[in-house]
Amino acid sequence: xxxxxxxxxxxxxxxxxxxxxxxxxxxxxxxxxxxxxxxxxxxxxxxxxxxxxxxxxxxxxxxxxxxxxxxxxxxxxxxxxxxxxxxxxxxxxxxxxxxxxxxxxxxxxxxxxxxxxxxxxxxxxxxxxxxxxxxxxxxxxxxxxxxxxxxxxxxxxxxxxxxxxxxxxxxxxxxxxxxxxxxxxxxxxxxxxxxxxxxxxxxxxxxxxxxxxxxxxxxxxxxxxxxxxxxxxxxxxxxxxxxxxxxxxxxxxxxxxxxxxxxxxxxxxxxxxxxxxxxxxxxxxxxxxxxxxxxxxxxxxxxxxxxxxxxxxxxxxxxxxxxxxxxxxxxxxxxxxxxxxxxxxxxxxxxxxxxx
Amino acid sequence: xxxxxxxxxxxxxxxxxxxxxxxxxxxxxxxxxxxxxxxxxxxxxxxxxxxxxxxxxxxxxxxxxxxxxxxxxxxxxxxxxxxxxxxxxxxxxxxxxxxxxxxxxxxxxxxxxxxxxxxxxxxxxxxxxxxxxxxxxxxxxxxxxxxxxxxxxxxxxxxxxxxxxxxxxxxxxxxxxxxxxxxxxxxxxxxxxxxxxxxxxxxxxxxxxxxxxxxxxxxxxxxxxxxxxxxxxxxxxxxxxxxxxxxxxxxxxxxxxxxxxxxxxxxxxxxxxxxxxxxxxxxxxxxxxxxxxxxxxxxxxxxxxxxxxxxxxxxxxxxx
Ligand code: SF4
Ligand code: SF4
Ligand code: SF4
Ligand code: SF4
Ligand code: SF4
Numbered sequence: 001x002x003x004x005x006x007x008x009x010x011x012x013x014x015x016x017x018x019x020x021x022x023x024x025x026x027x028x029x030x031x032x033x034x035x036x037x038x039x040x041x042x043x044x045x046x047x048x049x050x051x052x053x054x055x056x057x058x059x060x061x062x063x064x065x066x067x068x069x070x071x072x073x074x075x076x077x078x079x080x081x082x083x084x085x086x087x088x089x090x091x092x093x094x095x096x097x098x099x100x101x102x103x104x105x106x107x108x109x110x111x112x113x114x115x116x117x118x119x120x121x122x123x124x125x126x127x128x129x130x131x132x133x134x135x136x137x138x139x140x141x142x143x144x145x146x147x148x149x150x151x152x153x154x155x156x157x158x159x160x161x162x163x164x165x166x167x168x169x170x171x172x173x174x175x176x177x178x179x180x181x182x183x184x185x186x187x188x189x190x191x192x193x194x195x196x197x198x199x200x201x202x203x204x205x206x207x208x209x210x211x212x213x214x215x216x217x218x219x220x221x222x223x224x225x226x227x228x229x230x231x232x233x234x235x236x237x238x239x240x241x242x243x244x245x246x247x248x249x250x251x252x253x254x255x256x257x258x259x260x261x262x263x264x265x266x267x268x269x270x271x272x273x274x275x276x277x278x279x280x281x282x283x284x285x286x287x288x289x290x291x292x293x294x295x296x297x298x299x300x301x302x303x304x305x306x307x308x309x310x311x312x313x314x315x316x317x318x319x320x321x322x323x324x325x326x327x328x329x330x331x332x333x334x335x336x337x338x339x340x341x342x343x344x345x346x347x348x349x350x351x352x353x354x355x356x
Numbered sequence: 357x358x359x360x361x362x363x364x365x366x367x368x369x370x371x372x373x374x375x376x377x378x379x380x381x382x383x384x385x386x387x388x389x390x391x392x393x394x395x396x397x398x399x400x401x402x403x404x405x406x407x408x409x410x411x412x413x414x415x416x417x418x419x420x421x422x423x424x425x426x427x428x429x430x431x432x433x434x435x436x437x438x439x440x441x442x443x444x445x446x447x448x449x450x451x452x453x454x455x456x457x458x459x460x461x462x463x464x465x466x467x468x469x470x471x472x473x474x475x476x477x478x479x480x481x482x483x484x485x486x487x488x489x490x491x492x493x494x495x496x497x498x499x500x501x502x503x504x505x506x507x508x509x510x511x512x513x514x515x516x517x518x519x520x521x522x523x524x525x526x527x528x529x530x531x532x533x534x535x536x537x538x539x540x541x542x543x544x545x546x547x548x549x550x551x552x553x554x555x556x557x558x559x560x561x562x563x564x565x566x567x568x569x570x571x572x573x574x575x576x577x578x579x580x581x582x583x584x585x586x587x588x589x590x591x592x593x594x595x596x597x598x599x600x601x602x603x604x605x606x607x608x609x610x611x612x613x614x615x616x617x618x619x620x621x622x623x624x625x626x627x628x629x630x631x632x633x634x635x636x637x638x639x640x641x642x643x644x645x646x647x648x649x650x651x652x653x654x655x656x657x658x659x660x661x662x663x664x665x666x667x668x669x670x671x672x673x674x675x676x
Contacts, residue, residue, distance in 0.1 A: 033467075033470075034629050054627075063564060239394045240391065240393075240394060242568070243571060244572065245566045245568070249564045249627075250627055260587070260593075260594045262594060262595055269595070273596070274565070279585070331625035332391055333386060333390070333412075
C-alpha cells in the first residue's frame with residue numbers, strides 16, 4: 001500500500017515553500033495575467049483554479065536548452081590551426097513539479113516513449129525526467145475545451161506522475177502513485193489521510209462521470225491515414241488556419257525541436273529550441289524544396305502525427321492528451337476535436353461508398 | 357444587433373452566386389470566441405454569427421486569396437485593414453466585396469473569461485451603453501466594458517466600416533466606455549527609458565516565440581520569409597534571451613510603421629497576453645506627428661513610407 005497523506009489548504013503554500021530550500025519547485029503561478037509554471041518563491045501567486053495557460057512541458061523540455069558550449073582559440077603550436085574546446089552542460093536541478101494536471105503529466109509519457117526508448121536515450125531529457133518529481137492535481141472543474149476522457153485519459157488519472165493531489169473538504173489528499181513518490185512522501189511532515197482517501201476517490205469519480213460522454217478519439221489511426229491524399233479535406237479544414245504554431249508551442253505533447261549554433265566572437269553554444277510543424281521552415285530542405293509547403297500539408301502533419309503516426313508506433317497511445325490548449329489559444333479558434341471527428345466521419349463515409 | 361444579422365445573411369445570400377467565397381464568423385469551440393467561417397455553399401449562411409465575440413480581423417485572409425472573388429464581413433477596424441491593403445496594392449478593389457457593419461466593441465476572450473470566472477455556459481453576449489451583458493447558463497450577468505473589451509476598442513477611431521460595398525444595420529459611435537483601464541502606452545510614457553527597457557525585458561521573458569503575433573497581422577506579408585527565422589542574415593538568434601525576442605518585436609513594429617491600423621490582431625493572437633500592440637501605437641503616434649497620416653483611412657492616399665518627397669512638411673531638414 002502506497003502512502004496517503006492530507007494537507008490543509010492553509011498549509012499548502014508554506015509546505016511548498018519549505019521544499020524550495022532543497023530543490024526547485026515549479027508550480028502554476030500568475031505572471032502578468034497568465035497562469036504559467038514558474039519557480040515558486042515567497043512572492044509567487046499560486047493559481048490552482050483551472051488549467052494553466054501554458055503546459056508544464058518546459059519542465060522537461062525547455063524552450064531553449066544548451067546542449068554544450070564551445071570555444072575557438074588559436075592553436076599554440078601551429079598558429080594556422082584553430083582549437084575547439086567543448087563543455088558539457090547536463091541539467092542537474094532537482095525539481096518538484098506541483099500542480100500539473102493529469103493531461104500535463106500524461107504528456108510526459110508521450111515524450112518518454114520517444115526520448116527514453118531503450119538504447120535511444122536522450123540524456124538531456126532523461127536527466128531532467130530523473131530529477132523531477134511530478135505531482136498532479138486532479139481536476140474538479142474541467143473546461144468546455146477539455147477532452148482528456150476522449151483520448152485515453154481522465155481528470156483524476158495519474159499516468160506519468162509520481163504523486164496525486166485531490167482536493168477534498170478543507171485541503172488535499174496526497175497519494176503516492178510510484179515508488180519514487182512514495183519515498184518522497186514518507187519523508188514529508190504531513191498528516192495521515194485516514195478515511196479521506198475514500199472522499200478523494202469519490203471526488204475524482206464524480207468529476208470523471210460528469211465529463212460529456214462523446215465518442216473516443218483513440219483507435220482511428222488508419223482512418224486518419226486513409227485521408228492522407230485527400231487534398232480537398234485538408235485544404236477545407238485549414239482555410240482559416242494562420243499556420244502560426246501557437247497550438248504546437250502550447251501543446252503538452254509536441255516535442256519537435258530545432259538545433260542551432262549561436263556564436264558570438266570565439267564563443268558559442270549549441271542549443272535546441274522548440275520547433276513546430278506549422279512553421280514553413282519545419283521541413284524546408286537545403287535545396288529550397290519543402291515537401292510540406294502549404295498550411296494544409298502542415299496541418300495534415302500535425303493531426304496525422306498525433307492521431308495516426310504516433311499511435312501506430314506506440315501501441316495505440318495518442319500524442320494528444322485532450323488539454324484543449326490548442327483550442328483556447330488558437331487565434332482563430334480551430335478545434336482539433338472537430339477536425340479528428342470530421343476525419344473519422346469522412347473516412348467512414350468513403351469506406352461505405354466503396355462497399356456500396 | 358438581432359436585425360442586422362438577418363440583413364447580413366440576406367445580403368450575403370444575394371452576393372454569393374457571383375463570388376468564390378464569403379468570409380464571415382460562426383460560433384466557435386469556446387463559448388467566448390467565435391471563429392472564421394468560409395462560405396462557399398448557401399447552406400453555410402445560416403451558421404453566421406454576429407455579436408461582440410466576432411473578434412478576428414478577417415481582412416488578413418484577403419492577400420492569400422488574391423485573384424479570387426472574395427466577400428468579407430468587416431467591423432470598423434477590420435475595414436481599416438482592408439483600406440490599408442488596398443493602399444499598398446496588396447489586394448484588388450474589384451475582387452473584394454465588403455459587407456460593412458457597425459461594431460459595438462469586441463470582447464477580449466482572455467480577460468472576459470477571467471472576469472466571469474470561466475467561459476462555461478456563455479450563451480449570449482451583447483454590449484449596450486457602457487455595459488457588456490452575458491447570458492451564462494440561462495442567467496443574466498453584466499460586466500463593465502473596461503473589464504471586457506479589447507484594448508484597441510478603447511481607442512477606436514470609428515466603429516463603422518467606412519469603406520464598404522454593403523453597409524448593414526445602423527451607423528453609430530465606438531463603444532462608450534465609462535471607466536477605461538490605463539493603456540500600456542500611457543503607463544510606459546510615465547517611465548524612464550531604463551524602466552521601459554526593464555518593462556519589455558520582463559514581458560518578453562514570457563514570449564514563447566510562436567510568432568502568432570506575426571502570422572495574425574494582416575499587414576505581415578512576408579510570413580514564410582520572416583526576418584525572425586532567417587539564419588542568413590542572422591538578425592535574431594534562437595536563444596531564449598528577452599532581448600532577442602524584443603528585437604523581433606522591434607522589427608515587426610518598424611515593418612508596420614505607418615501601415616499598422618491598430619487592428620489589435622498581434623496582441624489578441626499572442627497566447628502569452630503580451631501588450632505588443634503598444635510598440636506599434638507608439639510608432640503610429642510619431643508617424644501622425646511627422647506626416648499627418650493615419651493608416652487605413654483613405655484608400656487613395658499612399659502610406660508615407662511608400663513615398664519619397666524631397667522635403668517633408670513637418671520635417672524641416674533644410675532649416676537645421
Ligand atoms: S491551428 Fe490555430 S494556433 Fe495552430 S497554427 Fe493554425 S491558427 Fe495557429
Ligand atoms: S493537440 Fe491540443 S488538446 Fe491535444 S494535447 Fe495538444 S494542445 Fe492539448
Ligand atoms: S476597435 Fe472599434 S471597430 Fe474594432 S472591434 Fe473595437 S470597437 Fe469594434
Ligand atoms: S501590427 Fe498588430 S495592430 Fe498593427 S496591423 Fe498588424 S496585427 Fe494589426
Ligand atoms: S505571439 Fe506572443 S508569444 Fe508568440 S512570438 Fe509573438 S509575442 Fe511571442
